[in-house]
Amino acid sequence: MAAPAEPYYLGWDFSTQQLKVVVIDEQLRVIHEDNVNFDKDLPEFGTHGGVYVHKDRLAVTSPVLMWVKALDLILEKMKSSGFNFSRVKALSGAGQQHGSVYWKEGARSVLQNLSPDLPLHQSLKSCFSVSNSPVWMDSSTTVQCCSLEKAVGGAQKLAEVTGSRAYERFTGNQIAKIYSQHPEVYAQTERISLVSSFAASLFLGAYAPIDYSDGSGMNLLQIREKAWSSVCLDACAPGLEKKLGHPVPSSKILGSISPYYVQRFGFNPGCNVLAFTGDNPASLAGMRLEEGDIAISLGTSDTLFLWIKEPKPALEGHILCSPVDSQAYMALLCYKNGSLMRERIRDELSSGSWEEFSKALASTAVGNDGNVGFYFDVMEIIPEAVGIHRFSTHNDRSPTFPKEVEIRALIEGQFMAKRIHAEKLGYQILPTTRILATGGASYNKAILQVLSDVFSAPVYTIDTANSACLGSAYRAIHGLRAETSVSLADVVKLAPGPRLVATPTVGVAQVYQPLLKRYMELEQQILSRLK
Ligand code: XUL
Secondary structure (H helix, E strand, O other): OOOOOEEEEEEEEEEOEEEEEEEEEOOOEEEEEEEEEEEOOOOOOEEOOOOOOOOOOOOEEEHHHHHHHHHHHHHHHHHHHOOOOOHHEEEEEEEEEOOOOEEEOHHHHHHHHHOOOOHHHOOOOOEEEOOEEEEOOOOOOHHHHHHHHHHHOHOOOOOOOOOOOOOHHHHHHHHHHHHHHHHHHHHOOOEEEHHHHHHHHHHOOOOOOOEHHHOOOOOEEEEEOEEEEEEEEEEHOHHHHHHHOOOOOOOOOOEOOOOHHHHHHHOOOOOOOEEEEHHHHHHHOOOOOOOOEEEEOOOOOOOEEEEEEOOOOOOOOOEEOOOOOOOOOEEEEEEEEHHHHHHHHHHHOOOHHHHHHHHHHHHHHOHHHEEEEHHHOOOOOOOOOOOEEEEOOOEOOOOOOOHHHHHHHHHHHHHHHHHHHHOOOOOOOOOOOEEEEHHHHHHOOHHHHHHHHHHHEEEEEOOOHHHHHHHHHHHHHHHHOHHHOHHHHOOOOOOOOOOOOOOOOOOOHHHHHHHHHHHHHHHHHHHHHOO
16 A cells, blocks of 8 residues: 655745745645735736725725635646645644734624635625725824823833734724724624634634734734733724634644635645734744744844743834744844945945945954944834934044944944844843844845844844745644644754854954943933934
């Protein structure tokens, strides 16, 4: 008798511009990848970059049926390519964070009785009370943010409870807006999902619960107790707890795949659906972050994921429950002045050449002889400051720096800011800490050397093109073994490891200790001057 075929695991990513899937086998090899681009492959919805930006330029939404149709399309594509769905043992997925889906009264029973003869988008076409779902790019809920913070006792209090102060894109504020502007629509809504739990519901043929990690991006979940905050719920809309369902651990097996997929695509009826989560948490899993690690994406904006044990929520940044360890947390920090800032200085001082820029960095001393700079061409998020601010050794303001000093001040300043704000949120560098760098600037060794020096930790590079999809597939494997309390890192240790590119220069910690303190004080000084 032939040996049973090796199982496959699927990882989905319902992101802003496309739906992606990755299939891996037990050895974590990628067997198949597919994607549907919303603008290109579903032009009938007329989105740009997967979204509609409304006239006020504040509201940003995506048609929920476009996401459903994208799933129909990708599954049909896989079927026609001969993909063997019966080998899939488990699946999980990710969704863009904060976006919300509103299921109309009666949708539950439609979802439970899907006809295998119809594509999903036909069966579900009347199932949504809000046809255009608010997404993470929406910033139209300032009024609701103010009233939520007020109801809870202030911004810091809300951060302590939910991991973040009120943010316009966070789901509680989006729900509050829909309730206040269209109470009749809210009343007709039987269930509210995040994009992640909505996608899981499609596979489950039933309402999937929200997981703790993506649930932390709503301004509604108590991140320590892992239960909804009744004060926050009540401040947003009445009867909300019932519409949200109970949140669950991110590694929970939700059940078996709906018979719809068994009959229409040949899935195995025992295929497990694991809780879906947000794209950032899924990427943390895909990058296989471990205790004490940092992932840093050096792109248009610079984004940091931190693995945190003892979080200290603050007015800046976000703390989420970890998607891979029930005792841990992840912090998310975002800086607007990333690559564009570095490129502007490179163009002005190094004739647009990264080579010259790197030479200048390498020719200057660690600590820049005490010269410190802040470079914010656009209003920064953390801190809320703008402009270029230079200080010499004795904290005197300097109108200019020589070229080499300017280049080092920019890069050291950007990384010192990251270390300071990370530590404010409770992050601690451990002897085992690794920094995993990705994005455009991660190709530049001289920049990564400064990163390694400022954090006193080794820097690795890692390919993250599919990190949310891969992380979802890894989570599917890990979730099946969750009760054995084995870590995700152990389950996926066969996956290709990151490449070591820089280690800290001997003795740098002594140089940066006083400099980090000065940087923090100077940041305060800039903020008080800008007020
Ligand atoms: C995170 C955020 C974005 C979306 C992108 O807070 O808003 O990163 O998750 O999909």
